[in-house]
Amino acid sequence: MNDTLIGARAPKLDAPAKVSGRAVYGHDLVRPRMLYGKIVRSSFASARIVSIDTSRAEKLPGVRAIITGADAPARSFGYGDDNQILKAERVRRVGDEIAAVAAADPFVAHEAAQLVRVEYEPLPAVFDTDDALCLNAPLLHPQHGSNLFRHQQYQHGDPDAAFAEADVVVQDEFELGYVANMPMEPCFCLAEYDAGGDLNLYSTTQVPYLLQRDLAEALDIPAGRVRIIQTVIGGSFGRGLDMYPFEPIAALLAHKTGRPVRIAFDRREEFLAAPVRQPMRVKMRSAAKRDGTLWARDAHAVLNIGAYASWGAQTTLVMAQTVGSLYRVPHARFIADLVYTNSPVTGAMRGFGNPQSTFFVETQMDRLAEALGMDPLEFRLRNANRPNEITLQGLEITSCGMSECLQAVGAMTDRAADDASPPPSVSLRRGVGFAATMNVGGGARIYRSDGCGATVKVDDFGRVTLITGASEIGQGSDIVLAQIVAETLGVPLETVRVINGDTALGLWDVGVHASRTTFIAGNAARLAALDARAQILETAAEQLRVATGALDIRGGTIFVTDDPAQRVALDKVVRARHFRQQGTAVIGRGWYDPPSQMADANMRGNLSAAYSFGAHAVEVEVDVETGHVRVVHIDAAHDVGRAINPMLIEGQVEGGIHMGIGYALTEQLLVENGRVLNDSLREYGVPTALDMPSIDIQLVETNDPQGPFGAKGVGELGVTPVAAAIANAIYTAVGVRITSLPITPEKVLCAIQAK
């Protein structure tokens, strides 16, 4: 097969619409007779609701409906089955949903929401995980019996004995702060009942097929009567992995008024109610043998999950993977406690536990190397994961370019050091730090199915349409899937369009997360295209009177391989198949569910059909007078299996590095008594164009045996090693280890002064 489209730097299919202002995002959506919904939220972190008075709001002209807990189904919902659509009796965090208004105009909706009077009786609250685990702590969910949502333990080998016999041991406490996904478009949904009574929800979700089910369950209606339509989404990064109360609230308001109702967060509400990453404290030790063999790891993490559990609770599985399987480690233990507090709701965020665990694991890899007197790269290479190896945790690593990635950044950094100019000021110190990463690259089975369905149709005019369950949320899956289909079918790329994001049209998909779309949806699309190809060849063989095996397709033309002059155009073949007695259409069907396992109760199992690897070398400049850290340059090497679209992969890595720099240095939600104090993008600290370093990216291609054309997932690979590599670089530059994120100038300065 010719491979011209695999590896092409083709622009995203939606790029022209997005540069011309034509793309219609959720926030741009208007429907006839549409109403504006606004949620009344709790101003207390923990309180009993004494009364709700909606009478003044109801009198406001333009108000069409006001609902409270009494109007919502009584049942609970959510990952922990602990949340209510509208809280009738008790609130557990600042921002909890109490009532909602629908009005003809957004200003009226806003005013009406402010007129709803809620009388509270404050209840004791807990914000800190240690306090929450005290014997007499007030319980957030008394039916749960404790504030400990979940306790998990993973182990292989004999860590205790291993530490006793090891030659060097390092030990640290890590503290990771609050950060948020912070996509540029805040949350959105629009609920509309159609004439047949079906609920249509336009949504910024990442999991339309799970949302279809979750929404129906929460509303107590049949899931078959719910259709989820994804809008063009202005970023998400994990935010859309759960259903949140605003979605069923919009549906309830639409039902009550008989009109479409939209709920669009503004930035303030996004800060108040969109999920954030779990802050956590980690006690960890690592050990090695004198010969440079990594010997053992033992980590205990306590996560603050906020007032309600989400899919974010599963991040501990990923952390266990990093602790147990990043590098070959004979003995490992990981314990996680997930704790409810009266704090912001936490969720999923790009990397899903891995930026956190890579930070603490890779910091200690550096410390071990130092304790051994070994070069940090050499120590890593010595213990790197290898191809075709089953880790002691049960991860079946197939393709693996970890060593190549480490060697690549080593070489890139040597080259950079040769032409490094001296720092421009006497107070500046430069240093280089390394970190590697392993991430699921072939899906992640955290649900009963990790599958995706695809249909490829070829119309009478040779236009190809892929209908996929996959979700395009900006990452560019549309063009990657189009490249796969075009390549498989043998048609020009511009003849392929991609339809996605509608549960009524697409086949099921578990959603866009875990860097899974290229691998899973790509395999499904490829299978569907192969099926369509077989149908085309069948008819063409009849037309050209040869066996199907004698034919090939290129550029939309079917021809006899040995005699290319014998040819027929694709559209002609489709029409010949269509317009005849008992004619039929070209409809290719594909379904792919990877060969992987759900983790067992002990967090073991081969979660993914492939694993992606990478390594970063980061050069920082630290001002010893101010503690300010500037990231000067990053060399990034990533094992992506096969690069179907290098431009988009670079985009994922560069965007990931941006988030990683924010996580490491600048981003922080200041939360006090459950309240976010810095609810503004600037104060929160999203890095700007001036905060970004120069970046060199090298793609390592290992051709994964299961991946579509050899590709593996890359969506989270760029972000995971960044914070660790920066912290290690700071150590090289000024000799201080900062083990809490973000690494603010104050922390650096204090550490330098304490030295």
Added chain:
Amino acid sequence: MPLFDIHLTVNNIPTKVAVRPQATLLDVLRDALGLMGTHEGCRVGECGSCTVLLDGKAVNACLVLAPDADGRTITTVEGLEQDGTLNALQQSFVKHGALQCGYCTSGMLMTATAFLGEQNNAVAEMQVREALAGNLCRCTGYTKIVKAILAAGNE
């Protein structure tokens, strides 16, 4: 609520709009004129998603009160195409992969349009980064945006 009329020239078309006194230029463009290409990311001048040209200068439309725009000339992302085709800067964004979710893109394009319009000489990367400092992007890390603007500015 009392409305009053303002006159604007938007993407070369003279327009009269009735506005509420506290409406912003962003509200006028999106809600009254249906120009949804200009996006709202914060409403307080921090993200740059709403950047438009006001008499040729890049401004955050969310910070301009509609009455203050009376009698002035506005260009939005919808006004960038020339004869129905993407202009050189737009094409450069497409070609270099300078967008992912695209929510920041209109603002980036308008800021870059104003910036490039002010340059007589070749543009340097640091200048572009400084020009973009008021526009946040959560997807791209800015790398390819900077590249696309440099390519368009120096060709």
